[in-house]
Amino acid sequence: MTDDPQPSEGYKTLHIDQDGPVLTARLHTGRTDAVLDVAAIDDLLKLLDSLTERTDVKVLVLSSTAEDFCLGADRTEFAAAREADPTGAALRRIVDKGYRLCQALETTDTITIARLSGRVTGAGLALVSYFDLRVGADTSRYRMPEGVLGLPPAWGGATGRLITEVGLSRIRELMLTCREFDAATAHRIDLLHETVPEADLDRAVSAWTRSLSRRSHESMIATKRMLTGYARADRTVDLGPLDANLLTAHLA
Numbered sequence: 001m002t003d004d005p006q007p008s009e010g011y012k013t014l015h016i017d018q019d020g021p022v023l024t025a026r027l028h029t030g031r032t033d034a035v036l037d038v039a040a041i042d043d044l045l046k047l048l049d050s051l052t053e054r055t056d057v058k059v060l061v062l063s064s065t066a067e068d069f070c071l072g073a074d075r076t077e078f079a080a081a082r083e084a085d086p087t088g089a090a091l092r093r094i095v096d097k098g099y100r101l102c103q104a105l106e107t108t109d110t111i112t113i114a115r116l117s118g119r120v121t122g123a124g125l126a127l128v129s130y131f132d133l134r135v136g137a138d139t140s141r142y143r144m145p146e147g148v149l150g151l152p153p154a155w156g157g158a159t160g161r162l163i164t165e166v167g168l169s170r171i172r173e174l175m176l177t178c179r180e181f182d183a184a185t186a187h188r189i190d191l192l193h194e195t196v197p198e199a200d201l202d203r204a205v206s207a208w209t210r211s212l213s214r215r216s217h218e219s220m221i222a223t224k225r226m227l228t229g230y231a232r233a234d235r236t237v238d239l240g241p242l243d244a245n246l247l248t249a250h251l252a
Contacts, residue, residue: 078251102157126158
């Protein structure tokens with residue numbers, strides 16, 4: 001999506017529409033970049049928190065108004081936080097927010113769908129891994145570039161999630177080589193559930209939302225909680241809470 005509507009009331013980076021039980025949030029609204037900065041993280045946390053007590057929303061779809069879905073965390077924000085607070089506490093708090101966001105995505109009772117186009121990089125890819133369903137344009141590209149940037153892959157606690165979703169062997173190769181991969185590869189390794197021509201993205205999302213909208217809300221909540229429980233059981237060790245400490249210490 002390249003058109004640029006205004007942010008919805010109460011948000012800085014999100015434009016939100018509701019069609020029955022389906023809520024669509026468009027990230028990077030009013031922005032010229034596609035980074036996941038504090039403003040975007042705060043907006044997503046606020047949105048997910050607002051869904052906790054709502055019974056009228058079954059499905060949340062996240063897309064982007066920018067050419068790229070997400071180009072990762074805002075490293076200029078990291079540098080500014082490190083300069084303003086040499087102890088690293090300010091930077092740690094920023095990265096901790098990423099972890100809280102990913103946990104909120106994993107545990108929300110709302111079924112989440114990521115609609116992906118352009119590039120999906122770094123923290124953006126980490127974020128996407130926590131969505132229940134993921135569809136990408138056949139022209140979309142994916143990368144975990146932290147090694148090239150001299151950084152540990154420490155954002156959102158996503159390493160464990162990615163290993164569960166994709167597999168340790170494949171994630172090891174992609175993290176160590178930092179190579180970019182295409183939508184067909186992302187689909188083959190189960191990072192994407194579907195890949196379609198970009199013009200058909202809305203149609204693919206609608207096929208899911210129509211089906212999910214007809215389902216019993218309570219049965220979907222129970223199913224998602226069961227799946228989340230089994231996925232977390234696979235992660236016998238969760239080092240996600242240490243991501244902020246690792247990244248802060250490394251940048252120091």
